[in-house]
């Protein structure tokens with residue numbers, strides 16, 4: 001099927017064979033707003049777009065989310081926390097993500113397995129290897145094709161946060177700096193799928209960066225040299241399922 005790209009050029013939507021894009025970053029990085037803006041624009045050019053979030057996105061996942069984020073659960077053990085995030089993700093992959101990818105949709109997820117690597121692997125210091133192993137098992141090895149990591153300074157981030165803190169948001173500054181280290185580590189280790197987006201400045205400016213990064217990869221919205229992108233979607237690189245060589249914390 002031919003559909004119109006943003007610049008009026010025609011593209012072939014049959015080229016899109018199911019793509020998973022994850023949005024990552026600390027609370028206050030603005031990733032959720034960026035996800036919504038991208039979803040709207042991609043729908044506008046005729047793509048089948050599914051948006052979801054973690055933890056949650058399913059009935060089971062939302063129930064697990066309530067357990068995970070309740071500020072009352074101060075006694076939760078780090079390993080229990082890691083398993084609950086993985087459980088919510090397993091349900092999401094099975095119930096929402098894989099069926100959507102199978103019909104050729106673009107799935108945009110607000111957080112995915114890199115959150116577990118950053119928050120549980122580094123923040124809770126459970127270790128990179130165990131959390132990758134757990135995530136690979138929970139998702140039956142479904143990695144995103146593209147991960148947009150929104151990075152913003154501590155000052156700007158805390159200025160954007162409001163409302164009551166959930167259990168994770170109540171963590172210390174050292175915890176969040178370990179989480180940032182975790183993301184930086186993954187951006188390096190999986191540089192083939194990670195794009196670090198400067199999330200400072202107004203929403204519109206950040207969106208231009210989001211749009212450019214996505215377009216460079218897939219060419220869904222592009223003009224000129226960017227049209228067509230460098231990738232066409234499809235199954236995730238099987239090499240990522242090889243548990244060797246991820247390094248250690």
Ligand code: TYD
Pocket residue numbers: 026027028032053054055069085110111112113115116117119120166168169
């Ligand atoms: P949420 O309100 O969705 O936060 P945000 O708006 O920052 O995305 O809460 C999710 C919280 O759970 C957030 O603090 C990050 C944390 N988290 C983990 O620690 N591990 C994970 O695997 C995931 C998916 C989230």
